[in-house]
Amino acid sequence: MQTPARxxxxxxxSLQGAIASLKEHEDxxxxxxxxxxxxxxxxxxASPTRLIDINDLTDLQYIxxxxxxIAIGALTRHVELLKSELLAEHFPLFKDAELVIADPVVRNxxxxxxxxxxxxxxxxxxxxxxxxxxxVVITGADGTRTVPMDxxxxxPWTTAVGEGEILTEVRIAxxxxxxxAHEKVERRAGDWAIAAASAAVWIDGGVITDAGIALSAVGxxxxxxxRAEELLRGQPPSExxxxxxxxxASEDCMPIPDSRGPVDYKRHLAGxxxxxxxxxxxxRALS
Amino acid sequence: xxxxxxxxxxxxTRDVEPRTLLVHFIRDTPGLTGTHWGCDTSxxxxxxxxxxxxxxxxxxxxxxxxxxxxxxxxEALEVDGKLDPIQQGFHEKHALQCGFCTPGMLxxxxxxxxxxxxxxxxxxxxxxxxxxxxxxxxxNIVAAVRWAAENAEAEVQS
Numbered sequence: 001m002q003t004p005a006r007x008x009x010x011x012x013x014s015l016q017g018a019i020a021s022l023k024e025h026e027d028x029x030x031x032x033x034x035x036x037x038x039x040x041x042x043x044x045x046a047s048p049t050r051l052i053d054i055n056d057l058t059d060l061q062y063i064x065x066x067x068x069x070i071a072i073g074a075l076t077r078h079v080e081l082l083k084s085e086l087l088a089e090h091f092p093l094f095k096d097a098e099l100v101i102a103d104p105v106v107r108n109x110x111x112x113x114x115x116x117x118x119x120x121x122x123x124x125x126x127x128x129x130x131x132x133x134x135x136v137v138i139t140g141a142d143g144t145r146t147v148p149m150d151x152x153x154x155x156p157w158t159t160a161v162g163e164g165e166i167l168t169e170v171r172i173a174x175x176x177x178x179x180x181a182h183e184k185v186e187r188r189a190g191d192w193a194i195a196a197a198s199a200a201v202w203i204d205g206g207v208i209t210d211a212g213i214a215l216s217a218v219g220x221x222x223x224x225x226x227r228a229e230e231l232l233r234g235q236p237p238s239e240x241x242x243x244x245x246x247x248x249a250s251e252d253c254m255p256i257p258d259s260r261g262p263v264d265y266k267r268h269l270a271g272x273x274x275x276x277x278x279x280x281x282x283x284r285a286l287s
Numbered sequence: 288x289x290x291x292x293x294x295x296x297x298x299x300t301r302d303v304e305p306r307t308l309l310v311h312f313i314r315d316t317p318g319l320t321g322t323h324w325g326c327d328t329s330x331x332x333x334x335x336x337x338x339x340x341x342x343x344x345x346x347x348x349x350x351x352x353x354x355x356x357x358x359x360x361x362e363a364l365e366v367d368g369k370l371d372p373i374q375q376g377f378h379e380k381h382a383l384q385c386g387f388c389t390p391g392m393l394x395x396x397x398x399x400x401x402x403x404x405x406x407x408x409x410x411x412x413x414x415x416x417x418x419x420x421x422x423x424x425x426x427n428i429v430a431a432v433r434w435a436a437e438n439a440e441a442e443v444q445s
């Protein structure tokens with residue numbers, strides 16, 4: 001029988017109340033969907049002294065247009081990301097990823113805020129948000145601050161969210177000519193990725209003006225492929241270009257051998273999935 | 288802490304530790320052992336119940352998190368001796384052998400049919416992708432869900 005170590009539980013009734021409680025109680029943690037945190041607590045990989053349940057803070061549960069940005073509340077569930085027509089229209093890589101994140105029952109509970117804060121290198125939404133160059137909004141007692149995704153992950157399972165702070169929102173700029181895709185290979189339904197690649201391109205006048213590529217499960221954190229992004233900028237999209245970007249992905253990823261496969265296989269996958277994601281993202285940008 | 292949860296229409300109150308998982312709350316207090324306690328890691332789906340109509344893996348929810356929500360377990364499917372069409376479908380199509388995964392399969396597929404009364408085979412397979420069955424090879428489970436979809440008029444309760 002797997003049971004977490006003892007902890008105190010409280011149900012937050014306001015965001016400020018949750019933040020105050022986080023500050024007051026050392027080693028307290030926010031719980032939302034709980035589908036990563038509770039398994040970790042059962043294995044004693046996490047032993048918070050207090051859980052602050054934010055599931056009643058439904059003000060944090062939305063996907064909406066705000067000017068030239070899409071804003072996603074931290075408590076938005078995977079199933080809502082999967083079914084969002086707004087996201088499918090502007091950032092279809094969310095749907096690509098959500099179809100292969102865990103399973104439909106888990107997707108009913110897990111949240112985008114929890115996924116990003118879990119900061120597991122094999123988690124898909126971190127790569128998705130990195131590729132579309134999202135910013136995250138972090139709220140503390142003194143107000144909010146924003147952090148770009150490329151500065152959000154400080155290391156494995158470590159994020160820019162500080163003590164007494166909560167990730168409250170993900171914001172993504174809508175830019176013209178954009179297309180995006182997420183490609184993943186997993187051993188079986190619901191498993192973590194062996195490797196996954198997220199790609200976004202913005203095309204104007206037949207030329208890639210900007211690109212974002214991020215890899216899951218092939219390093220200690222989500223890997224931003226900045227070298228490949230630089231290669232793509234200013235170039236017309238082509239199979240040869242995607243091939244070169246894939247070669248960079250194979251070189252720049254840092255997989256470890258484990259039960260999901262040896263290093264050379266994971267490097268090969270990173271390259272192939274990068275190429276496929278770029279191909280699909282470009283087709284969507286041009287359609 | 289004192290927790291009150293509405294389970295199958297009845298309020299169940301018990302003094303439990305905050306770390307009590309929903310699956311144990313359901314099985315221990317009202318003694319509703321139809322909900323099976325399986326892998327304990329949210330992989331196998333044997334413990335699936337419905338919370339506010341949505342399937343939930345009850346091994347990965349604290350009982351405390353479910354206060355104020357409506358939990359429905361496999362025991363609620365049969366009403367006055369009449370099986371729910373999804374139960375009848377499992378019977379007609381021989382969709383179980385050992386039966387360990389069955390409660391979770393039933394609650395998962397009942398929720399699917401409530402949302403999508405005429406699912407395709409692909410939609411059924413996606414819906415049960417978080418539930419593991421080591422006996423049937425899934426073929427008969429898919430057939431049972433189709434049987435229930437085609438015989439929905441047999442439904443007498445929700």
